[in-house]
Amino acid sequence: MKKGFIVLFCLVAMAGQAFAADWPSKAINLIVPYGAGGNSDFNARALAKYLPDLIGVPVVVTNVPGSGGTIGAAQVKNAKPDGYTVLVHQLSLNIAEAAGMADYGIKDFELGCVISKSAPEVLVALTKAPFNNIPEMIAYTKQHPGEIKFTANTGATTMWTAIGLLKAGAKLNVVSSGGSGERLQVVLGGHADIVPLNYNMIEPYVNDGTLKILGSVSDSRSELIPDVKTLREVGVNVGYDYMNTLIFPKGTDPQKVEKLCGAAGEIINNNQSYRAEMKANYQPPTWMNVKDTNAHWYKQRDELMAIKDTLQGK
Template structure:
């Protein structure tokens, strides 16, 4: 593996910063990145240049991020998938150790969405239908091994039903597939379900958080656990950089993103997406990576989801 070279400058940053989004345009990670893009010149002193690199449930984008020079000019949006991908087999980089967190921005529990024209009012209705029609229902997700894929497969295992998975490259494609009738279930984040739910086109029938959302739009959406399905999803969005950033660059980024994420207007815009700001600094983010890594490893192994996804990736 080639050694990374670091270009030092007298003042960081003195040019635009690339932000890799490892999923397609219009998905939750992309929407969060676009909000960061608006605030970056104020808080970082340079613009963020968004580059979408979808594919392999985030792995293509994170490979590029991990292989970039640790000079602060290439950053990436991260999610729990950086912890999941190495579990499925050999990856080009071991993301939890090849990357270092700069900040956690928000939590993003997964939700199960169906069209309002469908008869299913809750998970029990959906489970009963799936048992009567094994293998006929399809659920869309943002790539093999993505967090919403894991939640979808965990739901099927928990409920003892057969539903077919259909991978896409972004949550926006997942929602488009649901709206087009190509799939009957979408496992997605609140950011993609909110507008369709408000319009009445989509019905959200389960949320993966430990308790109901404080967002008025989602207040009546029951959790999985309320409906007898033992799933608590700990999804999140964050910012990471290649390992071994110079300390002064890391501090500049950490301070800039902290101020940006805690800005009242940024918070308001995040909440308008149906997400909740949950800022963590680099140290707290690193601790969460370790904690979630252990929990997710246990979950996918004990439920059999790990073996299922490994076979689907072949």
């Protein structure tokens, strides 16, 4: 019986390997749960240009926007786990679960690999603001509670930042805002004092002296602004990067996940045309294997779930 079982097990394993080796045999659909032109869309399309040369089939990018990315994510969650439907998403998937915007999370998917890291997100203010960094800002707001307006949206990463600053002692007046384009106009017009924005959006305004950077919201210092300290470095327990990731329906064959992620890694690490395109868009070419990607996402999820009641306004 034991010998027969071993033979059967080996045959099943060999069949699985052969099945994965035959994959893919048709186009792969990358689902971006946001509209065209955003960061996730840009990175999905940049990778999709080069993947067919390595995997031998077309790669199509489909935008499924709505409800903060939850509509597109749900579509992939409910898709057949055959490796042909893949989500391109970032930390908003964790935010949606912790904030109660979605009744599912990363445990309902198979996480693949990180394929990009966006330009660093920074906190900026007009140059005339009476503080030059995060510790000075916190000290100022303690002396002038409620005077300084900070923009954040419920259930968004900006709210995570606001919660971290408030827990660190800042006495801010947290006000709602729209997307990044609207936040830029809000701070330039003097309607809010501090806003979170990606560095590539505000570099010209920093260079001409209109805005100044108070600190970085990223997990680690960026080579673009190496002298800017992160929030974690100055005692504010929050930090994140928009790490776009290939995410598969639950139950997808791990060999298929590894095969697509391996091809993505080859492009990101070695394709000079792709790397030049990333650097031109203020993004350091970034790839993370499946194991490390899982560790990153679940660590981040733990941090967010620890403040889920605050994120949900309870």
